[in-house]
Amino acid sequence: MNALIPSFDFQRIFIAPWTSGFETFGWIVLMGFLVTAACGLVGNFLILRRMSLVGDAISHSVLPGLAVAFILSQSRSTTAMFLGALAAGIVTTVLIELIHRKSRVKQDAAIGIAFTSLFALGVILINLYAGKGGVDLDQECVLYGEIAFVPLEPPVMIGGQSFGPTPVVRMALVAAATALLIAFFYKELLVSSFDPALAVSLGINATLIHYALMSWLSVVVVSAFESVGAILVIAMLILPGATATLLSHRLPVMLGLTLLHAAVSAVLGMHLALWLDCSPAGAMVVAGTVLFKSAWIFNPTDGLLRRWFWTRLEKPVIEAT
Amino acid sequence: MKHRLQRALFLCGIAGPVLAAHAARIGDLSETSVAEQALRxxxxxxxxxxxxxxxxxxxxxxxxxxxxxxxxxxxxxxxxxxxxxxxxxxxxxxxxxxxxxxxxxxxxxxxxxxxxxxxxxxxxxxxxxxxxxxxxxxxxxxxxxxxxxxxxxxxxxxxxxxxxxxxxxxxxxxxxxxxxxxxxxxxxxxxxxxxxxxxxxxxxxxxxxxxxxxxxxxxxxxxxxxxxxxxxxxxxxxxxxxxxxxxxxxxxxxxxxxxxxxxxxxxxxxxxxxxxxxxxxxxxxxxxxxxxxxxxxxxxxxxxxxxxxxxxPRHGVMARWWRQRSRAASVQRENTLKAVYQVLEAREFKGEGVSLRELAERRRERVEDVREQSAELRRHNFATLQEDGNAIYLTPEGWQRACAIVRNHRLWELYLTNAAHIAADHVHEDAEKIEHVLGEETVRLIEKRLNYATRDPHGRPIPGLADLRRGAAPETSEQGSLGYGRRV
Missing domain, CATH: 1.10.3470.10 (ABC transporter involved in vitamin B12 uptake, BtuC)
Incomplete structure (x- = not known):
């Protein structure tokens, strides 16, 4: 056990990253924050629409999209990757619809069938084309931009000034675009999430909004995929929104809390990863889980603790009087 | 320390799955032919x-x-x-x-x-x-x-x-x-x-x-x-x-x-x-x-x-498609039968055959299309064709089916006007659709509910059960056709 959990050195874990190693850890934390924020903002709407697991499906099926994009374009260019992910996201959405509209299989099973098949296809494609000459498609490719390597990426230089590593800049653009899109289409998203019938009567194309949300989800997922991998993305999608849902009933407040959750979990996760010497992306999710559990237990209006006090202490008193 | 972190990371995250997938195959085999491997x-x-x-x-x-x-x-x-x-x-x-x-x-x-x-x-x-x-x-x-x-x-x-x-x-x-x-x-x-x-x-x-x-x-x-x-x-x-x-x-x-x-x-x-x-x-x-x-x-x-x-076989996409197709074909046949009936009714059931020209006029289609539809009826034993193929005669089965469809149509129209109080000029469209799917039981119930009425809202006679069973055109007399639905 001693070997498994390294000794806790406050200086090394909590002070050093902010003083001596800031140019490395600052970028990691920033990247973690940006990924969680972008995913969490989109994830809020997934939770409202009860489509959290569609997010799970798309985060898996991005893999074959990337594989096909690599094979077709023979390069790791950002454009090809984004196009591949976008196509994969749309194909997944269409497949899920097709299976549950055209047969008696329910939507949950349709989701399960669609994404596992696509993911399996992606893994097989990567295995077949790995090692063959020409296509540089091996584990490194999917690993490319793993969150701890982010600070080592070549920086974006504009006019001789460095703006930070490429993945961070790209993720920042995606996160900013996500925030802008949500601000711009706030009314449409709000109405179609809460009351699709009202949305239709107001002249909002709910189907279009659905597909647009799914497409943007795949864009966010593919940009996050580079740093956190396929499965942890789902945590980034759901955790912030779920925590925010527990704490507030108002969507603007929820979106704000999502950003706060993203920041706190990124910082805490980085420290946790430093202490345990494990995957930072995993540690950030674990930190996010801790935040969620705290909200679940200590939430003043209907947290577990509040409920316990109510049933054990307050209710008997009220009933007695 | 940065190096240590990275080395640990290299083994984890997405590297884990992909490395594992890479290694996950049965046996440690060198390149051999597919047939040999299958044999093994x-x-x-x-x-x-x-x-x-x-x-x-x-x-x-x-x-x-x-x-x-x-x-x-x-x-x-x-x-x-x-x-x-x-x-x-x-x-x-x-x-x-x-x-x-x-x-x-x-x-x-x-x-x-x-x-x-x-x-x-x-x-x-x-x-x-x-x-x-x-x-x-x-x-x-x-x-x-x-x-x-x-x-x-x-x-x-x-x-x-x-x-x-x-x-x-x-x-x-x-x-x-x-x-x-x-x-x-x-x-x-x-x-x-x-x-x-x-x-x-x-x-x-x-x-x-x-x-x-x-x-x-x-x-x-x-x-x-x-x-x-x-x-x-x-x-x-x-x-x-x-x-x-x-x-x-x-x-x-x-x-x-x-x-x-x-x-x-x-x-x-x-x-x-x-x-x-x-x-x-x-x-x-x-x-x-x-x-x-x-x-x-x-x-x-x-x-x-x-x-x-x-x-x-039952819920498959092909089976559904086939069912839809065969239903569409059956609706098409029933519509042709109905058109033959209506042509005969218009001339009070005088003469037995209906020429394809008359039929085409009635259906507002080209003669070639009607010819195809008649051939389809003949294939299903609902009709026989004249030798030159220009006129069509209904068989007993054809008469029964045609009567049943007209009966369904007119009873439903009457039902909608009498029971649901829908204007008489609004009921035709609905009856056009339902005539193909109404079951025997339902039709009898509707008939009873309507007190065995003999005329639809437009004043045309409704074929009765006896007419349907006759399996032929109604008898004609000196004064002209008795016609269906007269309860003679």
Whole structure:
């Protein structure tokens, strides 16, 4: 056990990253924050629409999209990757619809069938084309931009000034675009999430909004995929929104809390990863889980603790009087 | 320290799955021909082939059986959440004595899976979050803890740590005799439990409210199912891996669901499909190096699903398309028959044949189209054609069908105006559609409700039951046709 959990050195874990190693850890934390924020903002709407697991499906099926994009374009260019992910996201959405509209299989099973098949296809494609000459498609490719390597990426230089590593800049653009899109289409998203019938009567194309949300989800997922991998993305999608849902009933407040959750979990996760010497992306999710559990237990209006006090202490008193 | 972190990271995250997938193939083979490999596979010379095949078949059966309940309970994604949630348990079981001891890993994984199922239940019942969010939360947070633990184990300097990463994507080649024994025990347990408690599982799956009212311990049965599921997931981990186990639970059962409406047939078919998918996946991954077992099994299951989706005899896309087509053809024939009737009625049933020109005018179509439709009627024995093919005569069957359609149409029009008080000029469109689907029973009821009326809202006679049975044109007399619906 001693070997498994390294000794806790406050200086090394909590002070050093902010003083001596800031140019490395600052970028990691920033990247973690940006990924969680972008995913969490989109994830809020997934939770409202009860489509959290569609997010799970798309985060898996991005893999074959990337594989096909690599094979077709023979390069790791950002454009090809984004196009591949976008196509994969749309194909997944269409497949899920097709299976549950055209047969008696329910939507949950349709989701399960669609994404596992696509993911399996992606893994097989990567295995077949790995090692063959020409296509540089091996584990490194999917690993490319793993969150701890982010600070080592070549920086974006504009006019001789460095703006930070490429993945961070790209993720920042995606996160900013996500925030802008949500601000711009706030009314449409709000109405179609809460009351699709009202949305239709107001002249909002709910189907279009659905597909647009799914497409943007795949864009966010593919940009996050580079740093956190396929499965942890789902945590980034759901955790912030779920925590925010527990704490507030108002969507603007929820979106704000999502950003706060993203920041706190990124910082805490980085420290946790430093202490345990494990995957930072995993540690950030674990930190996010801790935040969620705290909200679940200590939430003043209907947290577990509040409920316990109510049933054990307050209710008997009220009933007695 | 930065270097240490990176070195640890290199082994983790997405590298784990992909490296594992890369290595996950049966046997360590050099490049040989596909035929040779197939021969080797079918002669079962290799013990590793035997174990892999037997393991794949066993896991296919148990996953198919238990997945059936998930699919009919609309809990398909519970399987997904459960299969991701076992990862920290696998890591803990591995830590127990630092080896891939099947029993320790089995116990750890089952505990983690049950904890995950309980967490989903708790989140759903104590927060505002819906089931999908609860599943996603449990799936992601357990998996993250698992990933952290796996990466921590991989950095340990001691112990035989190879193989822990294989649990992410599975490796059928790693299945040994002990694993096969465990799989056989679990599969046998699943079969026995399902056979013993078939009624309980059935009732709670289809009507939980009724089951509760009848005194079945619904919650207990739910957790029993979760326990069996956790067992099935864990034995499948070896070969399929954490990420894709849910497919082995969902896809064969969903394919079976498309083919039958009876639960016992669903169970048998799902087990069969799981078996086929497992064996096919093991076989295909043996054909060439570089082919991982788990994803191939999943694709084999998907293939079975696609076949059921397209060619299922009752619910398949092709069957539906065919039914639609044949219904459209039958509607077309009935419309032609009705047109023949209306032409004859317009000239008070004088003369028997109807020329194609008259028919074409009536239907407002070209003569060639009408000629085709007449040929279609002749093929179904509803009519005979004149030798030159320019006139059409109804056979007794044709008369019966034509009378029935006109009768349906006019009774329905009268019913709509009398009973539903719809204006007489608005009822035709509706009657045009319903005349083809009204059943004998309904028509009799409507007729009775309308006091055996003889005229539709437009004043035309409604053929009666006796006219329909006559199977011929009404008799004509000196004063002209008596016509149908006169109740002579």
């Amino acid at each position: 596979f079918f002669t079962f010379q290799d013990p590793s082939v035997r174990y892999a095949l037997l393991g794949s078949i066993l896991l296919g059966i148990s996953c198919g059986l238990l997945g059936s309940f998930l699919v009919v309970r609309k809990m398909a994604l519970v399987g997904d959440a459960l299969s991701h949630a076992v990862l920290p348990g696998v890591a803990l079981g591995f830590l127990w004595n630092m080896s891939k001891d099947p029993v320790a890993i089995f116990i750890g994984a089952v505990l983690a899976g049950l904890l995950g199922a309980a967490a989903v239940h708790l989140i759903k019942h104590t927060t505002r979050l819906k089931e999908d969010a609860a599943l996603g939360l449990v799936l992601a947070s357990f998996f993250a803890v698992g990933i952290c633990m796996v990466t921590m184990i991989q950095r340990l300097p001691t112990g035989n740590k190879s193989g822990i990463d294989k649990f992410l994507f599975g490796q059928a080649a790693a299945i040994g005799a002990a694993d096969v024994q465990l799989m056989a025990v679990v599969t046998g347990l699943a079969v026995v439990v399902i056979a013993l408690f078939y009624k309980e599982f059935l009732v709670t799956s289809f009507d939980a409210g009724f089951a509760r009212a009848s005194g079945f311990p619904v919650q207990l049965i739910h957790y029993g199912l979760m326990l069996l599921l956790a067992f099935a997931v864990v034995i499948a981990l070896q070969a399929v891996g954490v990420v894709l186990v849910s497919a082995m639970l969902i896809t064969p059962a969903a394919a079976a669901y498309l083919l039958t409406d009876r639960m016992h047939r669903l169970l048998l078919l799902a087990a069969l499909f799981g078996l086929v998918a497992g064996a096919l996946g093991a076989f295909l991954s043996f054909l060439r190096p570089n082919l991982p077992t788990g994803p191939l099994m999943v694709l084999a299951a998907t293939l079975v699903f696609i076949l059921a989706f397209l060619f299922g």
